[in-house]
Amino acid sequence: MKVSKFGGTSLASAPQLKKVAAIIQTDKSRKIIVVSAPGKRFDTDIKVTDLLISLSSAALSGEDVEKPLGLVVERYKQIAGELNLGQGILKTIESDFIDRLSYDMANPVLFTDQLKAGGEDNSAKLLASYLNSLGLNAEYVNPSEAGLVLTDFPQRASVMPQSYERLSCLAAKDSISIFPGFFGFTESGVLRTFERGGSDITGSILAAAIKAELYENFTDVDCVFAANPKIVDNPIEIQQMTYREMRELSYAGFSVFHDEALMPAFKQSIPVCIKNTNNPDAPGTMIVADRQYSKRPVTGISADSGFSTLYVSKYLMNREIGFGRKLLQILEDEEISYEHIPSGIDNLSVILRNHQLTPAKEARILDRVKHELEADDVHIRGDFSMVVLVGEGMHNTVGLAARATDAIARTGANIEMINQGSSEVSLVFGVLKQDEKKILKELYKEFFSAVYSY
């Protein structure tokens, strides 16, 4: 039995839903289908999830919701109309969104999550209805009834262990289960969503729960490429990669698959295949536990912005017992997690994700580090990007870091931070955001083009 997840691009329009139905019909083992909310139909289009976030803001600020609600409903109306689904399903979807708008606004985050989840929930109902109209035995599955239990962490929930056993019952169903991605419920019944892009996580959880033979992730590209195809022209295709390579690459910019989606599949050794809804015959990229290493040490290069560095220096920091703990305690008090901590004798930098910082938090951190830790210098810079080279073969390749730093030097950009060694499969460079794209292109040339490779 396979779990097949279809991303927003696969559910963006009626022609896309037709392709999804054809894919489901061609393989009887595709019994559990996870769907995202309708995504972009063209580059400048707006994803339904983003329309729902705007709808939520309008409602929370007391504005007229008619227009933003209309934009959401129109997306489903157009799809249902072109698929000749009749008024019934459309009424269900429209009244579902109206219902969600009447939820309690006392907790704005929960209110927004309720609306966002409606994107996936109604997408699942729409697809189930379409498959039924084609004569298929498909059934919408409610994540609450099916037992997808999440942590009580708004907008960034993760799965609770009891979910797996509860969800395993899905394997016994005769019908094709159509399961909405992206959200679940806490043990006390409060709706929570994963991070953005989190329908991939739902798919992986279901694959682990039913011990699927394969977790297929259908999107709008033939495979995972060695670099983001929106930045590098015609990057090479990755046919096979390991879980940890994909985890590192998706952590820093390979938006094609959510980094948190690997763990559930990995724990059950379920292979993951990234495939294209628009070209389902292409083999796609297989993500597995082990692979044969090619001659090329680097499998992929990713880059992501949105990082800050908290730089702290203090003479004789290396001799001060507990300095690191006290610094991290200050971050913990502000509910901030960190990504990397490169350090020297008298200084260290803590790399953070920007979204965790606010001006008030920054001011408190700077003040406490200066006064409680008696730092000589402390400052925060918020315009960093991480560029990450990833490959199982990198660890044993002599001279690889030198090639990378030479390539970066050719761009004229400065390397602000290097992190090598903690992970066996990655080499991380902290650079200024303004240099990110040119560095990515040059590194790609260095490691993947015939001109520079040796």
Ligand SMILES: Nc1ncnc2c1ncn2[C@@H]1O[C@H](COP(=O)(O)OP(=O)(O)O)[C@@H](O)[C@H]1O
């Ligand atoms: N290295 C990469 N390989 C393939 N696609 C990538 C890569 N990096 C970024 N992407 C982007 O990821 C997109 C697919 O992910 P996403 O937009 O989330 O699709 P979906 O809505 O189907 O889940 C591709 O269209 C591509 O632009």
Ligand SMILES: N[C@@H](CC(=O)OP(=O)(O)O)C(=O)O
């Ligand atoms: N719809 C949600 C969840 C998701 O996974 O979407 P997609 O499959 O389009 O990346 C989002 O936009 O974040």
